[in-house]
Amino acid sequence: MKPLVLDPRTKFLIWLLTNVVVFCNTPRLFFTITMALYALLFLLACKAGSMVKLLIGYGIVLAAQCYLLPHLPPAVAMVFSTVTYAVLVFPCVMGGMYLLATTSVSQLIAAFRRMHVPESFTITMAVTLRYLPALREDVRHILDAMSLRQIKGLEQRLECIYIPILMGTAQTAEELSESATARGIDSPGKKSSWHTIGFHAQDVVVSVVFLAVCVVSIWSKGVLG
């Protein structure tokens, strides 16, 4: 099956609507509906793996809230009270994960350009997203190297992780900007994108469904709650 592709701007919109549902404190039923909708979107985007992981995570925090917290003394339960917050904001978490898991960096750039976001912001955002995995690799190498040597004390340990990372980052940024300049990042003309984005029928359907859920949830707050 071909994955369902939504415009990044649609994903932003439905994420905002989800936030309205969550933070207007609408009845619980609508949290479940929103999450079910997102689960469906994950499935349609052929990202069942990410969805299962998210739902397992939700199951764990929910189980902890229902079965573990009531049996603990209040003082101990306090220590784990972020669990209840996590349950509350979970629809937003799903929305954010959906946005990040299904959007490539170049699609995001295309969407930002379409929304007339300043170019320096767009470039920064793209580099940040692209640089995160590379950074994780760097950290792993440094930790390996550190474990070979005897490094003691918090300050020294911090310094040993920090300095190489910052030096490496500065170096990489220098090289990246040279290569980007060589490819014409500073050119004033309109830039094209490999991935074309645009609103299609599926964007309209998804937006309308989320908007309907949002409106009904706020309306029912007065009736049910």
Add this chain to the structure above:
Amino acid sequence: MSAPTKSKMNAKDAIFTGALGAVCILIRFVMMIVGGFSPYVWFSAHFVDAILIGPVFMLMVAKTQKSGPFVITSTVTGILMMAATWMLPVTGLIGGLLCELCLKMGEYRKKGWLLAGFFCFNMGFIGDFLPLWFTKEAYLSGPSMQGMDPGYVSALTNLLTWPVFGVIVLSIAVGSVLGGLFGLKLMQKHFVKAGLV
């Protein structure tokens, strides 16, 4: 950033900011995961954040010397972490703007203004638990609290008060000063020597 002046950010600055911004986000993200276990850890996470981000911030100031990078970094951080709450991009934008203002006042050199700017930069991340304060009543009486022990609910009510919020802000201020000085010290010790700055 609108007028094409000498202090405008170019692509090179944007890339440098992006790479260092990734370091900031990584630190914040790790601290957020750690803080997920307990509100006590969560509330003190910003203090640790501030100390750890100090050197990155100071390197960014020294390398770019322009207005723009900080407001962009803090907004990008907010957007990437907006899964947690919609308030992060908003506070990120405000904190970033204040930070730019402070740095500009200090011409990117004066120590006091650098520290003040760094404090604003860190305050930009406070949005991650603002909803707990603003939607407190709804949260505590809402569906997530049904069936919970009354002692637990009252303990949580006592924790989510404005004085506690004040303590968090104070801890961020102390953390910013410590982190900023730590950053400046590392700059002197390593980057100036290595000819990077």
